[in-house]
Amino acid sequence: xxxxxxxxxxxxxxxxxxxxxxxxxxxxxxxxxxxxxxxxxxxxxxxxxxxxxxxxxxxxxxxxxxxxxxxxxxxxxxxxxxxxxxxxxxxxxxxxxxxxxxxxxxxxxxxxxxxxxxxxxxxxxxxxxxxxxxxxxxxxxxxxxxxxxxxxxxxxxxxxxxxxxxxxxxxxxxxxxxxxxxxxxxxxxxxxxxxxxxxxxxxxxxxxxxxxxxxxxxxxxxxxxxx
Amino acid sequence: xxxxxxxxxxxxxxxxxxxxxxxxxxxxxxxxxxxxxxxxxxxxxxxxxxxxxxxxxxxxxxxxxxxxxxxxxxxxxxxxxxxxxxxxxxxxxxxxxxxxxxxxxxxxxxxxxxxxxxxxxxxxxxxx
Numbered sequence: 497x498x499x500x501x502x503x504x505x506x507x508x509x510x511x512x513x514x515x516x517x518x519x520x521x522x523x524x525x526x527x528x529x530x531x532x533x534x535x536x537x538x539x540x541x542x543x544x545x546x547x548x549x550x551x552x553x554x555x556x557x558x559x560x561x562x563x564x565x566x567x568x569x570x571x572x573x574x575x576x577x578x579x580x581x582x583x584x585x586x587x588x589x590x591x592x593x594x595x596x597x598x599x600x601x602x603x604x605x606x607x608x609x610x611x612x613x614x615x616x617x618x619x620x621x622x623x624x625x626x627x628x629x630x631x632x633x634x635x636x637x638x639x640x641x642x643x644x645x646x647x648x649x650x651x652x653x654x655x656x657x658x659x660x661x662x663x664x665x666x667x668x669x670x671x672x673x674x675x676x677x678x679x680x681x682x683x684x685x686x687x688x689x690x691x692x693x694x695x696x697x698x699x700x701x702x703x704x705x706x707x708x709x710x711x712x713x714x715x716x717x718x719x720x721x722x723x
Numbered sequence: 724x725x726x727x728x729x730x731x732x733x734x735x736x737x738x739x740x741x742x743x744x745x746x747x748x749x750x751x752x753x754x755x756x757x758x759x760x761x762x763x764x765x766x767x768x769x770x771x772x773x774x775x776x777x778x779x780x781x782x783x784x785x786x787x788x789x790x791x792x793x794x795x796x797x798x799x800x801x802x803x804x805x806x807x808x809x810x811x812x813x814x815x816x817x818x819x820x821x822x823x824x825x826x827x828x829x830x831x832x833x834x835x836x837x838x839x840x841x842x843x844x845x846x847x848x849x850x851x
Contacts, residue, residue: 514813518783521810521830522738528832529744533751546747549740627737627785 519560519681523553559616563685566692579693581606582614584646588635591619596632603637607644607712609693617689618646620682621708625650645711656701663687692719730845731757733773735766736781748834754841763787770800776845782809782816793823804844
């Protein structure tokens with residue numbers, strides 16, 4: 497691989513920091529603001545509203561950090577535990593609970609991966625579906641001899657040209673990242689998380705549907721594209 | 724209006740916990756969040772329905788983002804003051820908000836700069 501010229505490296509560096517800053521700002525802002533509110537909060541409101549939100553956003557910061565490391569192909573964020581057989585249908589049901597996304601059917605057998613990474617990957621796809629749906633999204637399953645796939649289908653209004661570019665977040669300028677909501681870290685992170693387990697995420701866009709496929713192997717497979 | 728008490732705002736942000744934070748923070752300053760929107764389309768509908776003094780508008784939202792919502796809000800709700808509340812504020816965002824003459828506040832845990840901006844825009848005269 498050739499090294500980009502210094503000016504291009506500087507541009508990439510600034511874009512990475514812009515994306516990282518944007519992604520982390522929401523949970524960090526929320527944690528700081530809610531922590532300050534705790535000082536004078538009504539105890540019942542603190543217990544039922546503020547503390548759960550603090551925990552939720554602390555956890556989100558932690559996951560974002562891990563996602564950023566994984567999407568940047570930094571192996572230190574990979575789990576040390578071994579992958580195992582996982583039920584993709586059960587994970588789909590857990591991440592869609594309390595959302596408009598319905599789960600149709602079940603996979604015809606277990607997939608192989610790290611349950612926490614696969615959960616995070618599918619949560620990113622579901623979160624995307626919740627934000628952009630025009631009518632209720634759904635998940636169904638496909639399988640073949642080698643792979644089990646969760647297919648997240650989102651009815652939308654409008655086709656995305658050059659749909660593969662949504663995985664290239666670090667190479668977009670501020671105006672593109674800012675204007676195109678949803679071009680945050682979610683989809684690139686989902687792909688990187690799946691690749692840790694030898695799977696992948698692919699997307700298709702038509703004028704009425706956005707389809708994301710989370711594919712996982714049925715048995716152990718080396719990670720892809722990770723340094 | 725020169726007091727914070729009685730000020731009503733609509734908060735438009737696709738992040739539920741940012742909406743929660745703003746509701747709790749602004750309440751401490753006597754400012755009521757009368758409606759919450761998750762995108763620009765809802766923001767416009769809720770501003771038409773509730774006629775708040777101010778809409779606090781995230782810029783990065785699905786369906787209709789803040790940049791698209793600003794001219795539509797100006798057209799359909801001319802008396803509702805707009806404050807952009809953004810997690811990003813590089814040159815592009817600053818230039819766009821300056822072009823629209825919309826005050827911009829950066830999302831952070833400190834409510835006071837936002838409250839000051841709300842009080843400031845509410846003290847300005849409305850078009851009609």
